[in-house]
């Protein structure tokens with residue numbers, strides 16, 4: 449447990465003009481960041497997400513449709529009103545840190561209560577250290593976030609080809625990271641697809657235990673839903689994960705994010 453401290457790398461890559469991809473890597477702090485190793489992986493994953501965007505046009509249309517159909521579409525971009533709502537709701541949250549990390553823009557999934565986000569969680573019994581309970585542990589991480597009452601539901605699908613979100617496993621990353629989340633958004637900052645990769649071992653070979661894997665899954669699903677990091681290490685979304693469960697601030701920040709329209713509040 450002593451080596452589950454994590455450091456993030458955030459990169460924002462424009463793709464296809466109207467879609468942006470965000471890569472979040474969860475790093476151990478036992479080795480320095482090696483930017484030279486990160487770039488190839490980022491490009492590789494960015495390409496994969498971009499291809500999903502092209503193939504999975506239904507998801508993109510769905511995201512746009514929600515924004516276009518919103519009866520308060522005009523109010524949704526009333527930046528002054530959104531700022532007031534942030535000020536009213538930000539006590540006990542780290543929404544301010546997210547806004548400063550993301551250049552004053554919020555990203556989140558559109559309302560997916562009727563059409564749940566389809567999540568495929570892979571199994572990798574061939575990887576040494578694999579625990580057959582891990583897929584359920586990951587599903588539990590998704591459910592912990594949605595149990596907060598946000599307007600997003602997840603459904604877990606067997607076929608990866610029609611999934612909106614893929615969760616895959618890796619023995620270890622070649623760079624000193626333990627988890628990675630990539631999501632793509634449309635031009636209105638609605639998140640439309642994502643990929644999570646979780647490692648079973650630290651970069652240097654030490655096995656991550658089941659509690660650490662679950663905590664990293666909670667952290668990565670937080671990213672997938674639109675959260676960024678907070679400095680307070682009592683939260684699951686701190687850059688250096690030290691806790692194993694969602695904190696009150698984690699819960700409050702997620703609820704506030706999903707009470708607001710996405711996009712810039714500059």
Ligand SMILES: [Zn+2]
Pocket residue numbers: 456472473474667671677686687
């Ligand atoms: Zn992170």
